[in-house]
Every structure is written in structure tokens, then in C-alpha cells.
Amino acid sequence: MSVIVDRSTRLCTSGITGREGSFHTLNNRAYGTAVVAGVTPGKGGQDVEGIPVFNTFAEAVAAEGANTAMIFVPPPFAADSILEAADAGIATIIAITEGIPAHDELRVYTHLHRTPGVRLIGPNCPGVLSPGKANVGIIPASFFREGNVGVVSRSGTLTYQVGNELAQRGFGNSSIVGIGGDPVPGSSFVDIIELFEADPETELIVMAGEIGGDAEEAAAQFISTSVSKPVIAYIAGFTAPPGKTMGHAGAIVSGSHGTAAAKAAALEAHGVRVGRTPTEVADIVVDTLGGSR
Amino acid sequence: MDLLEYQGKQLFARHGIPVPSGAPARTVDEAVAAADEIGYPCAIKAQVQIGGRGKLGGIRIAADREQAREHAQAILGMDIRGLTVGEVWVEGASQIEAELYASIVFDRSARAPLAMLSTRGGMDIEAVADQTPEAIASLHVDPLLGFQAFHGRRLAYEAGVDADLVRPIGAFLERLYGAFIAEEAMLVEVNPLIVTPQRTLVALDAKVTLDDNALYRHPENAELRDLSGEDPQERMAKERHLTYVKLDGDIGILGNGAGLVMSTLDVVALHGGRPANFLDAGGGAKADAITAAVEVILSDPKVTAVLFNIFGGITRCDEVAAGLIEAFAQIRPAVPFVVRLDGTNGEEGRAMLAGAALPNVHPAATMDEAAERVVELAHPEGHGR
Numbered sequence: 001m002s003v004i005v006d007r008s009t010r011l012c013t014s015g016i017t018g019r020e021g022s023f024h025t026l027n028n029r030a031y032g033t034a035v036v037a038g039v040t041p042g043k044g045g046q047d048v049e050g051i052p053v054f055n056t057f058a059e060a061v062a063a064e065g066a067n068t069a070m071i072f073v074p075p076p077f078a079a080d081s082i083l084e085a086a087d088a089g090i091a092t093i094i095a096i097t098e099g100i101p102a103h104d105e106l107r108v109y110t111h112l113h114r115t116p117g118v119r120l121i122g123p124n125c126p127g128v129l130s131p132g133k134a135n136v137g138i139i140p141a142s143f144f145r146e147g148n149v150g151v152v153s154r155s156g157t158l159t160y161q162v163g164n165e166l167a168q169r170g171f172g173n174s175s176i177v178g179i180g181g182d183p184v185p186g187s188s189f190v191d192i193i194e195l196f197e198a199d200p201e202t203e204l205i206v207m208a209g210e211i212g213g214d215a216e217e218a219a220a221q222f223i224s225t226s227v228s229k230p231v232i233a234y235i236a237g238f239t240a241p242p243g244k245t246m247g248h249a250g251a252i253v254s255g256s257h258g259t260a261a262a263k264a265a266a267l268e269a270h271g272v273r274v275g276r277t278p279t280e281v282a283d284i285v286v287d288t289l290g291g292s293r
Numbered sequence: 294m295d296l297l298e299y300q301g302k303q304l305f306a307r308h309g310i311p312v313p314s315g316a317p318a319r320t321v322d323e324a325v326a327a328a329d330e331i332g333y334p335c336a337i338k339a340q341v342q343i344g345g346r347g348k349l350g351g352i353r354i355a356a357d358r359e360q361a362r363e364h365a366q367a368i369l370g371m372d373i374r375g376l377t378v379g380e381v382w383v384e385g386a387s388q389i390e391a392e393l394y395a396s397i398v399f400d401r402s403a404r405a406p407l408a409m410l411s412t413r414g415g416m417d418i419e420a421v422a423d424q425t426p427e428a429i430a431s432l433h434v435d436p437l438l439g440f441q442a443f444h445g446r447r448l449a450y451e452a453g454v455d456a457d458l459v460r461p462i463g464a465f466l467e468r469l470y471g472a473f474i475a476e477e478a479m480l481v482e483v484n485p486l487i488v489t490p491q492r493t494l495v496a497l498d499a500k501v502t503l504d505d506n507a508l509y510r511h512p513e514n515a516e517l518r519d520l521s522g523e524d525p526q527e528r529m530a531k532e533r534h535l536t537y538v539k540l541d542g543d544i545g546i547l548g549n550g551a552g553l554v555m556s557t558l559d560v561v562a563l564h565g566g567r568p569a570n571f572l573d574a575g576g577g578a579k580a581d582a583i584t585a586a587v588e589v590i591l592s593d594p595k596v597t598a599v600l601f602n603i604f605g606g607i608t609r610c611d612e613v614a615a616g617l618i619e620a621f622a623q624i625r626p627a628v629p630f631v632v633r634l635d636g637t638n639g640e641e642g643r644a645m646l647a648g649a650a651l652p653n654v655h656p657a658a659t660m661d662e663a664a665e666r667v668v669e670l671a672h673p674e675g676h677g678r
Contacts, residue, residue, distance in 0.1 A: 076509065076510075106405070157553035157576075161660065164635070237555040247554060251555070
């Protein structure tokens with residue numbers, strides 16, 4: 001098993017006719033993901049290398065049974081596209097788009113939170129990869145193979161760095177989930193860790209957090225009460241100065257809140273081992289699982 | 294983006310929030326002319342994005358023209374915690390009967406706007422929040438429902454405002470919330486919100502933080518600038534569409550992806566080095582972006598060594614190598630570079646760099662090795678300083 005995307009995924013890309021949208025959608029198809037449709041208003045009836053394009057999500061769902069959406073449209077149109085996908089009955093929405101206004105994210109989050117059966121991953125995330133099964137997004141799949149470590153991260157390249165260190169030690173992944181670096185992510189660490197806890201293939205969970213917000217602290221609390229599997233954490237941004245946004249809209253230390261030290265302390269207080277570098281995280285995984293499989 | 298006080302007040306005024314009338318000034322003569330226009334007594338206020346400027350002499354009351362000149366001379370150009378005052382705001386002095394505090398914050402944890410009100414506004418609101426948090430009434434507003442009249446009443450009664458002010462405070466908060474939503478702010482704060490002897494409310498200060506991602510919908514806000522707070526390297530990076538944050542060390546850092554760059558800063562620090570900057574070349578950075586990034590990093594004279602840490606996903610290592618080779622052709626850097634290229638097209642990128650045989654460029658296989666090496670090169674006389 002795996003989480004969020006797998007062989008039952010039927011993907012529809014919003015923004016499939018754009019340069020980035022078509023490139024990554026075709027990459028995902030080449031990996032083996034069932035890409036069944038694309039949506040670009042005004043381009044219904046066309047196709048992208050054989051993938052049918054529809055004007056609306058409702059048509060894509062009716063005609064092709066799409067159950068997963070990937071959002072690649074520019075920020076001004078992204079919130080609308082996410083809401084359209086949810087309205088059409090799509091259960092899993094993965095938003096890659098970076099730079100969506102925070103108030104748009106807040107309205108979308110609040111609405112989806114009240115809509116049963118919809119899960120939003122991102123925005124501003126690299127997507128989800130379940131090695132050997134499906135890839136939805138921009139994660140470079142060639143660096144990862146099937147295995148028993150679930151990875152959840154706020155940052156794309158940091159995920160690749162941690163995943164690569166694990167791969168060098170012989171570990172593969174059940175799924176790799178990028179939840180994104182924005183102030184209001186659709187899914188939190190807690191949401192994804194809950195899925196990994198329930199996934200029989202996942203034996204260990206690696207979470208890569210960063211400064212800003214309190215999602216890591218909430219995860220620490222959740223892990224202590226509701227997670228039986230070992231969780232290893234990494235936090236980026238120990239040297240980040242307060243008041244400066246470090247690249248991600250959500251990565252900012254305000255006052256004494258959101259520091260890396262406070263997050264590491266909260267996790268350690270709840271029994272989660274925290275690696276000080278990505279290399280140390282991989283070493284702790286080896287130590288915990290006792291060699292590769 | 295953080296606004297200066299007067300920019301915040303002008304924004305408030307657009308939403309019907311009462312503010313004292315005033316004018317900005319960048320020279321002493323402008324300030325005196327503004328004071329003459331407004332009338333005396335008037336307040337001359339330093340425009341810097343730092344709290345506590347009043348305690349540091351950045352706000353002074355002028356009783357007449359002579360004092361206005363004197364105060365403007367003293368404040369313009371003064372240093373407030375490292376920021377040079379380049380602008381003052383001149384406004385009519387207000388009569389104050391009571392000082393309240395009001396704000397709306399984008400509360401990420403609760404995923405809802407948080408509205409706050411206190412009757413203990415003024416200079417020590419941080420101490421109030423710290424020692425007697427119950428003196429600040431607060432509630433979350435449903436983002437799909439918006440601010441309701443009962444929200445205002447509840448805050449007013451819980452904060453304990455005088456009975457005659459309950460309705461005006463409710464109306465004030467509703468407008469403040471309206472400004473928060475319409476301008477897509479992350480924070481709107483009024484401290485102090487004053488009660489005049491005529492029992493009217495006036496926002497005597499304004500602290501506004503706007504969402505950078507929403508500025509494209511607010512062109513009038515996108516044009517606002519605080520020249521005093523902008524670092525030359527940060528301005529240069531912004532013009533080149535690079536994500537750059539100046540830090541105070543001497544090792545220039547470039548990476549791809551915010552999380553990896555933050556991690557690189559930490560690993561360099563663990564090896565005893567001090568990063569000079571955060572620079573995220575972004576996903577899919579092409580050769581010209583890398584060349585531009587090298588220029589920005591090296592424009593900081595403190596930089597004595599540079600670390601490139603790339604793990605290519607959608608970024609291709611051969612593009613990064615091409616950009617670095619181009620940068621060396623254009624700039625001829627005088628400081629050593631340590632380069633770690635891994636991920637997509639890593640082999641090609643490493644081969645290109647080896648083939649180019651750039652002077653003083655040191656390849657490293659891992660992030661740890663790269664960090665260790667760059668710290669050695671930055672401080673050849675030994676670790677630490």
C-alpha cells in the first residue's frame with residue numbers, strides 16, 4: 001500500500017496545456033500514473049499527446065472518471081480551480097502552484113474543511129510520489145524506489161535530499177508527500193502522519209519541517225497520543241533570523257514563535273528523535289530499523 | 294510587506310477608519326511646510342518599521358514653527374536601532390482621554406482571522422499580553438461569514454470598554470476587518486486607538502503587513518516602498534527575481550528550494566561557519582538566473598567564500614554548471630567556490646565543471662563535505678574568527 005496516490009489514481013491536470021503543466025503531466029504518465037484528462041477552459045476537445053482536454057472538471061469526471069486533480073494554473077486562477085475540482089466531486093486535489101494569495105488559501109481551506117471526502121495537498125508543494133505505483137507532481141521519481149519509509153515534508157528539495165540519503169543506505173519509500181511551504185496548507189503533518197500510521201506498508205515515518213507556524217508542534221502532540229510507528233524528524237532553519245521570510249511564504253519566525261529550536265524541543269519532548277542534518281536523519285533511520293530491506 | 298505608519302494610515306483612511314490628518318516629509322523644509330499647513334501643536338514622527346520609536350526620541354511634539362524645524366532636524370537622519378530615518382510624518386497633535394488597542398491578525402494556527410481588543414493600549418501592550426493576557430479580549434472570525442455585529446459587541450463588553458463606546462468600537466472593528474479583507478493583509482494593528490475628549494475614536498498609529506502574494510491585485514500597494522529598510526543586495530536580488538535574505542556572516546550561499554537552502558545555512562553553522570545570505574535560485578533555475586545570483590552574492594563585500602548546494606529535481610545540474618561557468622567568464626570572482634551538484638543531470642554538470650577547470654572552484658560530493666570545505670576556505674587561518 002501507500003498513501004494518497006496509487007494504481008487507482010485517475011489523474012486530471014488543470015492547466016495541462018501550459019508549458020509546465022504539460023511537461024510534468026507527461027512525466028507523470030511516463031512513470032506509469034493513469035493520466036485520464038486535462039482541463040483548460042476554452043480548449044475542450046483538444047488533446048495533449050493523446051490525453052483528452054475538457055473545458056470543465058465536471059466534464060472530465062463524467063467522461064473519464066477522474067478522481068485526482070493536479071493544479072498547475074497560475075496563482076490568480078488556482079483557488080478557483082481547486083474549488084472547481086472539489087465541486088466536481090474529485091476526492092484528492094494536489095496543488096503545485098506557488099504564490100497563491102493567503103486569503104484565497106484561507107477561503108479554500110475553510111470551504112474544503114467543511115466538504116466531506118475531499119483532501120487537498122499543497123499548494124506550493126512538489127506533489128506526492130508512491131514509488132512503483134504513481135507520481136503526481138514534480139518529484140524526480142528516479143531517485144526513489146519502493147520501500148517502507150513514509151516521508152512527509154514542507155519543502156521539495158529538502159525532501160529529495162533526505163530521500164536520497166535514505167536511498168544511499170538502502171531504504172525505499174511507501175509514499176513521499178510534499179505538503180508545501182505556504183501559511184495555510186490544505187493538509188498538515190498531522191493529516192499525513194495519520195495516513196502513514198494506518199498504512200500497512202509504512203514502518204517508519206520521516207517528517208521534514210521548517211521554521212514558521214506551529215504544525216510541527218501539533219504533530220509532536222499527535223504523535224505522542226496516536227502514533228505507534230517510529231517517527232524521525234528534521235527541522236530546517238536553526239540559523240534563520242526572526243522577522244525574515246526564508247523563501248517559503250510560511251517560513252518566518254515571528255517573535256519567539258515558530259523557531260526551529262522550539263519545534264525540535266517539542267518533538268523531542270514527545271519522544272521523537274530529531275536529526276540535526278539530513279545525514280543524521282538517515283543515520284537515525286538506520287539505527288531505528290536496523291539496516292536496510 | 295510591512296507598511297510605514299503613514300502608509301498604513303492612508304490605507305485606513307480609504308476604508309473609513311478615522312486617522313489624524315497629516316503629511317509625509319523627507320526634508321526639514323518639507324516638514325516645516327507640512328506643520329504650518331496642519332497647524333500647531335503637531336506631532337513629528339519618524340517613519341521606520343521598528344517598535345518603540347517613541348521611547349527612543351523618534352516622536353516629538355512641536356508647539357510652533359521653530360520647534361517643528363528643530364524636531365525635524367533631530368529626527369531626519371537619526372539612527373533608530375540600525376535604521377536611518379529618511380522620512381517623517383507630520384500630523385496634528387491629538388488630545389487623548391484613553392488609549393485602547395485593536396488588531397486583526399491572520400492566525401495561521403487557527404486558520405482564521407483573530408480579532409483583538411484591549412482597553413490597555415499604548416506603549417506597553419507587549420507587557421500586558423505577557424503578564425495579564427486576560428486584559429485582551431479576542432475571538433476568531435469565520436472567514437466565510439465575515440465580521441458580524443455581535444463580534445464587535447462581544448469584544449467591547451469582554452474588554453470592558455465604557456458603555457457609550459460599545460457601538461462606536463463595534464463599528465470601528467468592522468471597518469478594520471473590512472480593510473484587512475479588502476487589502477489582503479496579514480496584520481492590521483492600531484495601538485493606540487485613542488478616545489478623544491469628545492468621545493470619538495481615532496487610530497493614532499497604524500501597523501499593516503500585506504500579503505506579498507496578493508500584491509498583484511493591489512497595484513497601489515505594490516508601489517509603496519520603505520527606502521530606509523531596504524538593503525542594497527536585497528534590492529538587487531528583487532530586481533532579478535531572486536529570493537535573497539541578507540545575513541551577517543561571510544560565507545555566500547546558493548541553493549535550490551527554500552528548505553534545502555535553510556538546511557544548508559544550518560549545516561554551515563554546525564561546521565562553525567557564518568552564512569552571509571540566504572539565496573534560493575528556485576525550482577528549474579536556468580543558467581542566466583545562476584549568473585545573476587552569483588553577481589548578487591558577490592556584491593556583498595563581506596563574502597570570503599561561496600557555497601553552491603544543488604539537489605536537482607526540476608532544476609538541472611548542467612544548467613547550474615553552465616550558469617556558473619558563464620558567471621566566472623563575466624565576473625572573475627576573487628573568492629573560492631565550493632560546489633556540490635547532485636540530482637537531475639548531476640553527472641553532466643560535474644563533468645562540465647571539471648572540463649572548465651575554473652580557478653578556485655572546489656567540487657564536493659555531499660552537503661556535509663561541502664559545508665566543511667567552505668568553512669575552511671572562508672577562514673584559512675583556522676576555524677572561528
